Amino acid sequence: MKKMRTLFLPILVILALVISGCAVSPGSGSGNGSKKQTVKIAFIGPLTGGNSRIGLGGRNSARLAVYDANHNKNNKYHYELVEYDDENTTQAGNQVALKASSDPSVIGGIAHYGSVVALATVDTYHKAGFPTMIWGAVHPDITLGNDYKEIFRVPGTQIDQNKQAAEFVTKLGFKKVGVLYDTTDYGRGHFKYFKENLQKLGGQIVAEMPVQPDQQDLNAELTKIQAKKPDLIWFAGLAPEGVRVKKQMDAMNIKTQFMGVSGLVNEEYNSALGAEGSEGSLAIIDGAPTSSLPGGEKFMKDYKARKYSEAPEAYGPFAYVSTDLMIQAIEKVGPDRKKVTNWLDTKVKNIDSMIGKVTFNEHGQNDMPLFTPMVSQDGKWVPYAESEYQTGKRKLPGKK
Amino acid sequence: MDMIGQQLMNAVMLGTMYSLVAIGFSLFFGTMNVIHFSHGDISMLGAFIALFFVPIITQYSVLGSVIMFIGAIVIVAVLGIFLSGLVIQPLQSSPQLYTLLATLEAGLVIREAIRLFYPGGKMSQKFPIIFPSGGFSIGGLTIRFDQLFILAIGVAVFVATVLIVNKTSLGMAIRAYSQDKEASMMMGVSESKVIAVTFALGSALAAIAGILHGTYYREVIYTMGLTSGIIGFSAATIGGLGSIWGAIVGGYLFAFIQTSVSAFVPGGSEYRDVIAFGVMILFLLFRPTGILGERQSERV
Amino acid sequence: MLEINGLSSGYGKIEVLHQINLHVDEGEVVSVLGANGAGKTTLMRTIINLIHARSGTIKYRGKDITHLKTHQIHALGIGIVPEGKRLFEKMTVMENLRMGCFLEKNERVIAERIEKAFDMFPRLKERKDQLSGTMSGGEQAMLTIARGTMSDPDLLIMDEPSFGLAPVLINEMFSIIKRISQEGKTVLLVEQNAWKGLEISDRGYLLQKGEVILEGKSSELKENSLVKKAYFSN
Numbered sequence A: 001m002k003k004m005r006t007l008f009l010p011i012l013v014i015l016a017l018v019i020s021g022c023a024v025s026p027g028s029g030s031g032n033g034s035k036k037q038t039v040k041i042a043f044i045g046p047l048t049g050g051n052s053r054i055g056l057g058g059r060n061s062a063r064l065a066v067y068d069a070n071h072n073k074n075n076k077y078h079y080e081l082v083e084y085d086d087e088n089t090t091q092a093g094n095q096v097a098l099k100a101s102s103d104p105s106v107i108g109g110i111a112h113y114g115s116v117v118a119l120a121t122v123d124t125y126h127k128a129g130f131p132t133m134i135w136g137a138v139h140p141d142i143t144l145g146n147d148y149k150e151i152f153r154v155p156g157t158q159i160d161q162n163k164q165a166a167e168f169v170t171k172l173g174f175k176k177v178g179v180l181y182d183t184t185d186y187g188r189g190h191f192k193y194f195k196e197n198l199q200k201l202g203g204q205i206v207a208e209m210p211v212q213p214d215q216q217d218l219n220a221e222l223t224k225i226q227a228k229k230p231d232l233i234w235f236a237g238l239a240p241e242g243v244r245v246k247k248q249m250d251a252m253n254i255k256t257q258f259m260g261v262s263g264l265v266n267e268e269y270n271s272a273l274g275a276e277g278s279e280g281s282l283a284i285i286d287g288a289p290t291s292s293l294p295g296g297e298k299f300m301k302d303y304k305a306r307k308y309s310e311a312p313e314a315y316g317p318f319a320y321v322s323t324d325l326m327i328q329a330i331e332k333v334g335p336d337r338k339k340v341t342n343w344l345d346t347k348v349k350n351i352d353s354m355i356g357k358v359t360f361n362e363h364g365q366n367d368m369p370l371f372t373p374m375v376s377q378d379g380k381w382v383p384y385a386e387s388e389y390q391t392g393k394r395k396l397p398g399k400k
Numbered sequence B: 001m002d003m004i005g006q007q008l009m010n011a012v013m014l015g016t017m018y019s020l021v022a023i024g025f026s027l028f029f030g031t032m033n034v035i036h037f038s039h040g041d042i043s044m045l046g047a048f049i050a051l052f053f054v055p056i057i058t059q060y061s062v063l064g065s066v067i068m069f070i071g072a073i074v075i076v077a078v079l080g081i082f083l084s085g086l087v088i089q090p091l092q093s094s095p096q097l098y099t100l101l102a103t104l105e106a107g108l109v110i111r112e113a114i115r116l117f118y119p120g121g122k123m124s125q126k127f128p129i130i131f132p133s134g135g136f137s138i139g140g141l142t143i144r145f146d147q148l149f150i151l152a153i154g155v156a157v158f159v160a161t162v163l164i165v166n167k168t169s170l171g172m173a174i175r176a177y178s179q180d181k182e183a184s185m186m187m188g189v190s191e192s193k194v195i196a197v198t199f200a201l202g203s204a205l206a207a208i209a210g211i212l213h214g215t216y217y218r219e220v221i222y223t224m225g226l227t228s229g230i231i232g233f234s235a236a237t238i239g240g241l242g243s244i245w246g247a248i249v250g251g252y253l254f255a256f257i258q259t260s261v262s263a264f265v266p267g268g269s270e271y272r273d274v275i276a277f278g279v280m281i282l283f284l285l286f287r288p289t290g291i292l293g294e295r296q297s298e299r300v
Numbered sequence C: 001m002l003e004i005n006g007l008s009s010g011y012g013k014i015e016v017l018h019q020i021n022l023h024v025d026e027g028e029v030v031s032v033l034g035a036n037g038a039g040k041t042t043l044m045r046t047i048i049n050l051i052h053a054r055s056g057t058i059k060y061r062g063k064d065i066t067h068l069k070t071h072q073i074h075a076l077g078i079g080i081v082p083e084g085k086r087l088f089e090k091m092t093v094m095e096n097l098r099m100g101c102f103l104e105k106n107e108r109v110i111a112e113r114i115e116k117a118f119d120m121f122p123r124l125k126e127r128k129d130q131l132s133g134t135m136s137g138g139e140q141a142m143l144t145i146a147r148g149t150m151s152d153p154d155l156l157i158m159d160e161p162s163f164g165l166a167p168v169l170i171n172e173m174f175s176i177i178k179r180i181s182q183e184g185k186t187v188l189l190v191e192q193n194a195w196k197g198l199e200i201s202d203r204g205y206l207l208q209k210g211e212v213i214l215e216g217k218s219s220e221l222k223e224n225s226l227v228k229k230a231y232f233s234n
């Protein structure tokens, strides 16, 4: 009996290793029926975990771009999307970045939602000469902080985003802002540019609390912020942490207006809090809501037709455009990483896309200073300008 | 002043949850000389098992909450016994390192099981509000009803635990066993019963901590036991492993340090864990047997 | 009452006891003698299954107890005064006594037994709230004996109860063992103090290197040269 039990331990250990080892599983692309040469493109994003809604929305949008390309008779190649889960962690991110970029049959990547992850992997892509389109991460340094030719980005940066966020906040009349930001580069980056811009406009940061992204208890921080009587609590971090902040604010009966950054615009935020908890929360996103984009309507129609089980979410259109640009490059110069990089580097000027014109500057960064403030209304993120808060029918919870 | 009071309350909440986990570490070490590294995950399991009872809880339903508490506690207590039979007792005569590894692995298995098999287990799960919301103010200090409930349950559980260990014959058996295993068996104490009771008790307390955590923060996630496990272990260690009061004192001390750093050091939140653990290490350098530990560390 | 047949046991690879045959009858006081390291303690511990028997059987009142757990053996009515006292040092005298009758749930009975123990060792009454670990060696020896009798056992197994006692107290202790025996209890006694042990016992066994090399009436053993040798050659 005792022997049996001691035997159990190694089994347990093996089981545990097996379970923890099988977390990464690349998916498959769309079907291949033609005689064209098949070209592989990688999609990398959070397919599991707290940010998976955004990741799956981006993945579906990339799939849609591949589908559209494969149904375009004029195209020379057949495309296959190889999907990787970065779990929105640097550890998994580095692993899949290496896996994708070291596979010579994969020509380029559509990568990352998390800035922290992207900052950690750009070196890998550069070393591998792997053209990469960042589809959802917004930290400026991902493109601006290096001279890597291989890194491109369609969405805007935190610098632009927070300039507009500060203007929005000021316009709404919020002057005293209490800040919580997570201590990753993502949170710090946002805070740096938000603070700069807010102060330029005469606003005041009355409390600033850096918190670790996995910190559960925020009561001490919120108590301290609340003691400064701010008229806005602004949080720089991703949706799962934002949910935590808002839940604890509610538990503490803090009625102050809550606002987040683009990372908060995730339907996960609304569903985790419920319509009651999320109502009136503010945030800002890159670009515009899909419906008001130049090619938005067609995109939504096609997306629906494909019957994906997840919504495109805030960054779906960017993932679509990124994939589309990558495919355009391959069509023009063939499946060659170096040539694709060069084409993207030099030829993307004023190209029409479903999100409008795209122009990559010398850092591969799209100069597209378009952002849209959002508000959570009835459990959904909607553009503030189109909301009942704009019309005055509803009042923000923090407004007297 | 009200700021200090408010922060004190924040710390007391944290401390209550830490202490409930810490007591288990102390009990297990006191009686069996093991450090049960999956204990934090047992606490997490308590919260998730409680979620199974959610359909019967309408907001603030007293009966529903009671059923949820008791149901989760009983199930986790039984699982605790099962776990001790699986990974701790079979290794009792092996080197300590084996037990350590086995409990670490068990924790991993528990976490992965929730992550993979609980619907949507990778994400935070909404936890029901089981105490009345709202609160009252006295002299600028706002006290929430849920805080009062958590504190009351915590204190009641501490007192009950101390009474069980010090005043009941079961508790006497545990203490006797922890002081001299063989002698206690010569007096009629059943070893397997003592181990079962110890694990049931420790695991039940962890489950309570998990449920309180859930309702206080209104969400639970499969990794929550990692933090509470490490902090619970540290708290039990500085309190003096084996001492129940020590574990309680250690839990509150840890919470007070963390909260003070967050609240009173500018930008301190970022370093609150580093500082809290640092203080713990310093403490152990000067008092290796912990605050309430005696020369050879008082046992249970 | 206690019947041991062909019992062997040991530690790890070493077998210490070889084919021991021994019996204790109802009402007897039986001494186990032997030099240091002869295996006396090993025998006592094997009887209560703190060391597992490798072969042979142990029967108590006709029931095979060879593979029962220690606490189950105790529950059959066997009290133990272990070698090296083994008190619960972080407990008070009172608590130690209560542990002695851990299985007794009747408070009145417990109170009576405690009274009786205090009667036997008035010294313990004075120290009833003292932690046992802080008592003197002699007091601890008294408490160990008192604790062993608390369960009102039919068979009392004692391993060197006089160890560490002053000569005056040793005499007192032997009269107490005698008294216990006169109350109708059966005693299996290991005593360093062989002569004294034999004086109060009916029969005795001499162990040497884990084997019984001699058994007989105490009066005969006292005269036996082997016994003398065992206790003086070491």
Ligand SMILES: Nc1ncnc2c1ncn2[C@@H]1O[C@H](COP(=O)(O)OP(=O)(O)OP(=O)(O)O)[C@@H](O)[C@H]1O
Pocket (backbone or CB within 6 Å): C011, C016, C034, C035, C036, C037, C038, C039, C040, C041, C042, C043
């Ligand atoms: N835990 C142990 N591991 C290995 N050997 C042991 C152990 N305990 C005792 N022994 C050995 O078993 C033999 C018998 O020891 P035991 O304690 O039974 O002797 P004893 O007759 O009680 O001696 P004493 O009169 O000194 O108490 C000795 O050789 C001793 O070294």
Ligand SMILES: [Mg+2]
Pocket (backbone or CB within 6 Å): C040, C041, C042, C083, C159
């Ligand atoms: Mg001996």
